[in-house]
Structure formats: structure tokens, C-alpha cells
Amino acid sequence: MSEAALRAHSEAGGRGRDEAPEIVVVGGGFAGCVAAIALAGEGRKVALIESSPTIPDLFRAEKLAGDQLPLLEELGLLDDFKAASTPVEEFVNIRGRHIVDISRQLQLNMLYRDMIEVLRKRVPAQVAIRYDRVEDIVTGEDGQRVTLAGGETIETRLVVLATGHGEALRRKLGLQRVRAHSRPTVSVAFTLTPPADGFRFQSLTAYGERQGDRVDYISLFPIGADLRANLFLFSDIEDRRLKAIDERGMPALFELLPGLRPWIGDCGWVGDFASFPVELCKVENVVRPGLVVIGDAFRTSCPAVGTGLSCALVDVVCLRELVGRWFATPGMGAEKIAAFYGAPRKMARDFSTHALAFRRRKAVTDESRAGEFRQTAYFLARGLRDRLRRFAS
Ligand SMILES: Cc1cc2nc3c(=O)[nH]c(=O)nc-3n(C[C@H](O)[C@H](O)[C@H](O)COP(=O)(O)OP(=O)(O)OC[C@H]3O[C@@H](n4cnc5c(N)ncnc54)[C@H](O)[C@@H]3O)c2cc1C
Structure with a gap:
């Protein structure tokens, strides 16, 4: 979408901008756009705030x-x-x-920028898209305050942080990033x-x-x-x-x-x-009232394993399943938010992504004789399986 079209979309979301959004999604990359689409699809009033009005030419999944x-x-x-x-x-x-x-x-x-273009086109008009940098987020049980670079503040019930590798907001929120390797x-x-x-x-x-x-x-x-x-x-x-x-x-x-x-x-x-x-990183002490961290903002995955987008999609699916219940009762306390990080589907996806990344790195970087033997045997076994499969079919 051109910059002009993106701005037109932003204007089309003007109605949503006047009303206080129930959910503010910060970051309009893959995870943030999918979250905005899915949560709006659940009937929630959503605002999406992205710092870059043009689609940045980021090198990510292709x-x-x-x-x-x-x-x-x-x-x-x-x-x-x-x-x-x-x-x-x-x-x-x-x-x-x-x-x-x-x-x-x-x-x-x-290309990744084309994935984002597909998604930004699918963000429904009732989602207020704002092109601005979020400078600060203050979270609490009863409401969240999001401050934009220009000084404007937005009050909301839930913030979804989807800022990818961006470190500034995570640091301000006190979310500690821990390197796994x-x-x-x-x-x-x-x-x-x-x-x-x-x-x-x-x-x-x-x-x-x-x-x-x-x-x-x-x-x-x-x-x-x-x-x-x-x-x-x-x-x-x-x-x-x-x-x-x-x-x-x-x-x-x-x-x-x-x-x-x-x-x-x-x-x-x-x-x-x-x-x-x-770098393989994950945030710790992530359970906070009123705040959900998704996609790369929560955990980066090894690009060689190719599951970063899977993690972002599973995050959104799990969040979508929970929001109806969360909004049915007052407050957005930590016990509600903890259910997201403990969702079995999310935990299984995160665990297998992490395990796969370590297995893969070990197999490729193990320079011992045993390591070399294991790699050779692995490829031989794959080749043999393929030949048997073709012979049988
Ligand atoms: C080189 C590379 C190759 C990869 N290959 C694969 C692959 O083959 N398969 C796969 O599944 N995964 C792959 N991945 C992982 C996958 O690309 C990522 O997991 C996914 O793109 C993460 O999306 P995201 O929305 O979380 O982050 P991003 O796409 O980085 O989006 C973050 C957004 O937040 C915005 N933002 C940041 N700070 C602010 C702020 N303060 N205010 C407002 N907006 C803000 C940014 O402008 C950006 O648009 C790869 C990753 C890399 C780096």
C-alpha cells in the first residue's frame, strides 16, 4: 500500500480514534498486524500504533x-x-x-515487506491505525496509559506489545531480555x-x-x-x-x-x-497487569529453524481465545495475563522452537569426531529413507 493509501486507511479509522480503544497494539509488523486483525474480528475496539508510515524494508522471514x-x-x-x-x-x-x-x-x-503490505490491507477500517512512535506505557490492573512521541496519551484496557527487536519500550517497562546463546x-x-x-x-x-x-x-x-x-x-x-x-x-x-x-x-x-x-533472546518477568508481549518482542527464534512466524501466529491465536473472557469481567490483572503465557499451545510451540534451535546449532557446530559422524549418519539416513519411499511408491 502506498503511503497515501496507508494514511487514507488511518483516516478511515478515525471513528475508532475518537472512542477510547479497548486494546492498543503497539507495532505494526507481522505479529502486530495479525493481532489487530484477529482482535478486531472478535468485536474488540482496537488501535494499532506503528512508528513507520511506510513499510520498512526489513530483512526478516521470506x-x-x-x-x-x-x-x-x-x-x-x-x-x-x-x-x-x-x-x-x-x-x-x-x-x-x-x-x-x-x-x-x-x-x-x-519478501517480508510484501507480507506486511498484505496484512496492512487486511486491517479492517474500524481499527484506528496511527503512525507514531510509542514513547511510554504505564500498566495497571484497572487501565493502561500509552504515550505517543508527540505527547498525546491514550487510555485503554489492554496493551499488546509487538515491537519486535525494538528495545526502548521493553527497557522502560522493566522487561529484562535474557540471551539464550x-x-x-x-x-x-x-x-x-x-x-x-x-x-x-x-x-x-x-x-x-x-x-x-x-x-x-x-x-x-x-x-x-x-x-x-x-x-x-x-x-x-x-x-x-x-x-x-x-x-x-x-x-x-x-x-x-x-x-x-x-x-x-x-x-x-x-x-x-x-x-x-x-540473538536468541527471551524476556523474563513478563507477566504484568494489562500487558501482553507477542512475537519477537517476547522471544526471538533462530531464523535457520524458520519458526518465528509460527510463534507469532500461535501467540495471536492464543490471545484471541482469551480476550472475550478477559473483557467480560472488570480489571486486567496479572492472573488473566498469566493465562496467555501458560496457554498449552503457546508453551508447546515456544518449547519446540527453542529445542529445535539448540539441536540444530549443536549438530552444525560440533567439531568433534562424534559430531561429524552424527551429521554424516543423519544425511545418509535421510537419503536412504527417501530412496526407500520412492522405491515403495
Ligand atoms: C533474517 C531473518 C530471517 C528470518 N527467517 C524466518 C523464516 O524463514 N521463517 C520464519 O518463520 N521466521 C523467520 N524469521 C523470524 C520472523 O521474521 C520474525 O519472528 C517475525 O518477523 C517477527 O515479527 P514481529 O511483528 O514480532 O516483529 P517486526 O516485524 O520486527 O515488527 C515490529 C514492528 O514494531 C514497530 N515498532 C518498534 N518499536 C515501536 C514503537 N516504540 N512504537 C511504534 N512501533 C514500534 C517497528 O517499526 C516494526 O514495524 C526471520 C527473522 C530474521 C531476522
Whole structure:
């Protein structure tokens, strides 16, 4: 949506702006937009406050797959994403020169800013969207006060904090961020253009070839006519191999993952290299009257595992299930809020995301002989399973 259209939407929400909102959602990224849509769908009066009037070109998730698709369907949003994305169903998975297996599942590919555009278009007109920075939030059992950068204050019953990696408000609220790991996962993205005769695959995943090089995998998938690459390393942003890819493009990429050359050797290098380090963090002492923290503001997940959007969607589904009961009685005490963090579905999703991230990091970074043996055995077993499956069908 253009800036003008976004402002028009904001004006259309003017009616909601005059009335005190029951819920203020702070942050209009993936989690905040989905929350605003779902809570308005429950009949609540919602205001959405986002600091950036234009959709920022953030490097975040660029694909939707797995449990994200049924979750989007549950929230009535799947068709919007299907219409705006490039779908793929077949994945060739390689390690070095060898094909590990060929897997199938629906994956919807699109840039993050396009995901946010889809969502902002779906925010109903009765939601008052404000483009302003929230400077302060004061919470209590009987009401919350949200202060905007211009000094205006909004009184509400519930605040949903969906500010992603933003630290300022969390710090003001005294929400302590705890690191789960000392080293970040570095994600890299860039675009390739197709050779004259097109790509030889729908989607390709190439796993790290040498134990100890800390490369998890690179995923290559189409967005429109181009091929998008997401590379994940358990390293740090100063890694000289990343600088080399940024400066020299394909030759440096093939030094890191030689097995890629036969598959994409004749692609064109666009040069839109972007990298982003993600620390695995979670907030502690999060149960506060009148405040719910969702998405990356609550916990960042390892981007290599690809479940950050799942966590955000499960957060919203759990919140949607609770709000009716919360608003049926006075107050918004901590006992109500605690039910959100204790929701079995949320706890299960958060736990498996966290466990998967640690398993994955350990498997890739364990340089011992046993670690190398385990990785080799893992890929051999996958390949064998695939061949047996194909033989049986
Ligand atoms: C490089 C990378 C790759 C990833 N890949 C995947 C993947 O393949 N699959 C997957 O499932 N997940 C992936 N993730 C994780 C996923 O992208 C995130 O979990 C998800 O985008 C989090 O959304 P969010 O709304 O919580 O945060 P964000 O999208 O960061 O949104 C936060 C919003 O809050 C706004 N804001 C901040 N402070 C204020 C304030 N004071 N006032 C008003 N507004 C404010 C910001 O402007 C922003 O719009 C990846 C993450 C990264 C970083």
C-alpha cells in the first residue's frame, strides 16, 4: 500500500480514534498486524500504533510453510498470502555434490515487506491505525496509559506489545531480555537472476559441506521471476566469508558451498546482499497487569529453524481465545495475563522452537569426531529413507 493509501486507511479509522480503544497494539509488523486483525474480528475496539508510515524494508522471514499455513487459515488470512506469493512444492536437498533427498511441501515465498503490505490491507477500517512512535506505557490492573512521541496519551484496557527487536519500550517497562546463546545466528539474503534456459529446480536447499565451517544451509527459492537466497550461519556478523560474498558475489559463495556451482553457476548476481545477526533472546518477568508481549518482542527464534512466524501466529491465536473472557469481567490483572503465557499451545510451540534451535546449532557446530559422524549418519539416513519411499511408491 502506498503511503497515501496507508494514511487514507488511518483516516478511515478515525471513528475508532475518537472512542477510547479497548486494546492498543503497539507495532505494526507481522505479529502486530495479525493481532489487530484477529482482535478486531472478535468485536474488540482496537488501535494499532506503528512508528513507520511506510513499510520498512526489513530483512526478516521470506517464506511461509509448515504449520504457518494452517495457522493463517485458522485466522482467515491464508488466501491473501496465496494470492500475493510465489508458491513452490518441490525441494531438491543437497550436501556437497550429492542429492540428499527430494522433499515436498507447500511453501509461499514473498519478501517480508510484501507480507506486511498484505496484512496492512487486511486491517479492517474500524481499527484506528496511527503512525507514531510509542514513547511510554504505564500498566495497571484497572487501565493502561500509552504515550505517543508527540505527547498525546491514550487510555485503554489492554496493551499488546509487538515491537519486535525494538528495545526502548521493553527497557522502560522493566522487561529484562535474557540471551539464550552467546553467539548469534547470522542470516544473509541476496537475489539471483535466472539463466536463459531457466532453473533446473523449483527450490534448492544446500547444507553446509564441512563440519566446523558453521554453515547450516542455504535455501534458494523463486520470488517472481528471480531466485532468492537465504543463507544461515552460526557465526558473527564480522565473518570474513560474508564480506567476501558481499564483495565478490558468486565466486566467494562457491568457495563456501562448492556443491552449489553445478546448480546455479550460470545465474546472474544482482548484488542486493543483506545480512542480519539474530540473538536468541527471551524476556523474563513478563507477566504484568494489562500487558501482553507477542512475537519477537517476547522471544526471538533462530531464523535457520524458520519458526518465528509460527510463534507469532500461535501467540495471536492464543490471545484471541482469551480476550472475550478477559473483557467480560472488570480489571486486567496479572492472573488473566498469566493465562496467555501458560496457554498449552503457546508453551508447546515456544518449547519446540527453542529445542529445535539448540539441536540444530549443536549438530552444525560440533567439531568433534562424534559430531561429524552424527551429521554424516543423519544425511545418509535421510537419503536412504527417501530412496526407500520412492522405491515403495
Ligand atoms: C533474517 C531473518 C530471517 C528470518 N527467517 C524466518 C523464516 O524463514 N521463517 C520464519 O518463520 N521466521 C523467520 N524469521 C523470524 C520472523 O521474521 C520474525 O519472528 C517475525 O518477523 C517477527 O515479527 P514481529 O511483528 O514480532 O516483529 P517486526 O516485524 O520486527 O515488527 C515490529 C514492528 O514494531 C514497530 N515498532 C518498534 N518499536 C515501536 C514503537 N516504540 N512504537 C511504534 N512501533 C514500534 C517497528 O517499526 C516494526 O514495524 C526471520 C527473522 C530474521 C531476522
